[in-house]
Amino acid sequence: MRPLWVAAWACALVLAWCARPAGAAWCIARSGASEKTLQRALDYACSPAGSADCAPIMPSGLCYLPNTLAAHASYAFNSVFQRAREAPGACDFAGTATVTLTDPSQ
Template identity: 80%
Template sequence: MLRRRGRLPAAPWLVAVTLSALLLAAARPAVGAAAWCIARSGASEKALQSALDYACGPAGGADCAPIQASGLCYLPNTLAAHASYAFNSIFQRSRAAPGACDFAGTATVTLTDPSYGSCTYPSSPSTAGQSGTPGSASSTPSSTFKSPPGTGGLSPPDVDSTDSYAETPPAASFLSLALSCFMYMFLQLW
């Protein structure tokens, strides 16, 4: 059977537009859905420590008071737990801006609330607290979190990223697979 090249009937284009819109909607969290920034499992301790130092330092400006020894989020006293809280503080203040949850590849966005017990992770800019500024009651302890020299930018200093890994978000994988299937089916109709 010969296929005629040229203008396709309206139905395939309508299906294409509808499927594209649905796929894009499925790949993003719902508007107003809460998201948190946490330490990526598998990130090296060296990279996490460097990112935490940045986050709690003057350049990062995270609210690190809750992860100090007297804070509600001090326990568990682990690098990943403390980094997660600090990363999320900055992420929420940035209004979940794209790229705000990276920290040299040591962080990832989750839709699962990481809060536990009396430790509540902020879920919006209004609940993210105040940044630790030198001389204030919420400043970070100098014995624990020292800002590395030369960290005047918006990201942590370069760290050895060979110890951490990059992972494709599930929504991106789904979107890629769905678009591939759609294109295959569409080309079969062409």
């Protein structure tokens, strides 16, 4: 009987995760991350391996302002996170990122 309960619980978790509205979680720069580590993580996120769309945080981009390392890193980290469909583990960036359920643009 116990395996059935565990399977039902696991299924409920998966359904709850899938039923969340898209964009219900964001990946942002972790406060307290060192600038050096954050810059390396941003560079990775904006590289072909990281796959973030970093054009909007370039000087002529719509999301360039505020021009801070934390804001640009948060944008790039979230770009990767959303492309990965908020997959577990997609928001780490060597410990410089964290998931939030609060819209950071508000």
